[in-house]
Amino acid sequence: MNLSLETIEDVLLVRMRGELDLETAAKFRVLVEEALDHRPGLKHLILDVSGLSFIDSSGLGAILGRYRQFAERGGRVFVVGVQPGVGRLLELSGLFRVVEVAATAEEALARVQGEVGSVDG
Amino acid sequence: MGEEEPVNRFSLTFPSLAPNVSFARSTVAAFASQLDQFTLEDIEDIRIAVSEVVSNVVIHAYPKGAGPVRVEASLYHDRVEVVVADNGCGIADVEKAKEPAFTTLPGERMGLGLTFVQAYMDRVEITSRPGEGTRVFMVKRPGSGVSKGQLPEG
Ligand SMILES: Nc1ncnc2c1ncn2[C@@H]1O[C@H](COP(=O)(O)OP(=O)(O)OP(=O)(O)O)[C@@H](O)[C@H]1O
Ligand SMILES: [Mg+2]
Numbered sequence: 182m183n184l185s186l187e188t189i190e191d192v193l194l195v196r197m198r199g200e201l202d203l204e205t206a207a208k209f210r211v212l213v214e215e216a217l218d219h220r221p222g223l224k225h226l227i228l229d230v231s232g233l234s235f236i237d238s239s240g241l242g243a244i245l246g247r248y249r250q251f252a253e254r255g256g257r258v259f260v261v262g263v264q265p266g267v268g269r270l271l272e273l274s275g276l277f278r279v280v281e282v283a284a285t286a287e288e289a290l291a292r293v294q295g296e297v298g299s300v301d302g
Numbered sequence: 303m304g305e306e307e308p309v310n311r312f313s314l315t316f317p318s319l320a321p322n323v324s325f326a327r328s329t330v331a332a333f334a335s336q337l338d339q340f341t342l343e344d345i346e347d348i349r350i351a352v353s354e355v356v357s358n359v360v361i362h363a364y365p366k367g368a369g370p371v372r373v374e375a376s377l378y379h380d381r382v383e384v385v386v387a388d389n390g391c392g393i394a395d396v397e398k399a400k401e402p403a404f405t406t407l408p409g410e411r412m413g414l415g416l417t418f419v420q421a422y423m424d425r426v427e428i429t430s431r432p433g434e435g436t437r438v439f440m441v442k443r444p445g446s447g448v449s450k451g452q453l454p455e456g
Contacts, residue, residue: 237354246409
């Protein structure tokens with residue numbers, strides 16, 4: 182699992198590559214918590230999962246946990262670049278009902294920064 | 303089962319450590335791939351089910367540290383059978399544990415692991431005795447991995 186974090190103003194962008202399971206979900210949680218400690222002004226989260234090849238309930242739980250953290254701050258949480266294999270578990274878990282979905286990180290960023298709820302066509 | 307001999311089989315035991323979850327799912331997936339009829343979706347379903355069941359041993363079975371996890375797989379002409387067993391704390395109420403969103407560790411856990419296992423495998427039998435351990439028996443047949451879009455009802 183390879184995780185890269187980037188902050189753009191009050192947005193935390195996390196790019197994930199590899200497999201999000203029990204072991205790597207713990208790393209993901211710790212890295213996001215460290216980012217929040219260092220930059221308390223962070224408000225929104227964008228998760229780029231386009232490089233994610235596997236996810237299970239531990240990975241989904243970690244995403245839900247981060248969703249709750251950012252929602253508590255009044256922020257928005259996006260999942261972007263969802264591939265079919267990962268997508269069917271996001272669907273089954275009900276996570277798609279709480280997080281926002283965008284095609285790319287750029288689109289999600291534009292939506293957050295423009296504070297637009299959704300984009301048309 | 304009974305008289306029918308498997309074409310191939312393996313059994314291994316390892317400690318319930320988090321890095322062994324990916325080791326277990328990759329191993330069982332590679333083994334099951336020996337049956338040509340399995341589609342990529344079937345293999346993906348097996349990968350998820352093994353990941354869930356082995357994760358459960360790591361997370362729930364041994365609250366005071368790591369303990370042994372035994373994984374056995376038997377390949378037949380028309381299916382793979384997988385057993386994941388531990389000697390841990392056991393499950394007080396198996397029927398409850400199988401329900402969607404039931405978890406004894408709320409917080410980061412969604413209680414979906416065993417729900418996924420039931421959705422993705424063709425047959426799942428869980429036997430458990432509190433204080434003695436848990437055994438999960440699962441069967442996957444080729445062609446059943448149709449990326450089901452729904453959870454079982456209930
Ligand atoms: N091997 C085991 N030993 C002891 N208890 C278990 C074992 N497997 C499952 N359980 C119990 O069954 C419950 C349900 O398991 P399930 O995998 O569905 O959810 P979870 O592990 O709690 O959450 P998630 O899988 O979404 O991370 C667990 O909370 C736990 O109490
Ligand atoms: Mg579980």
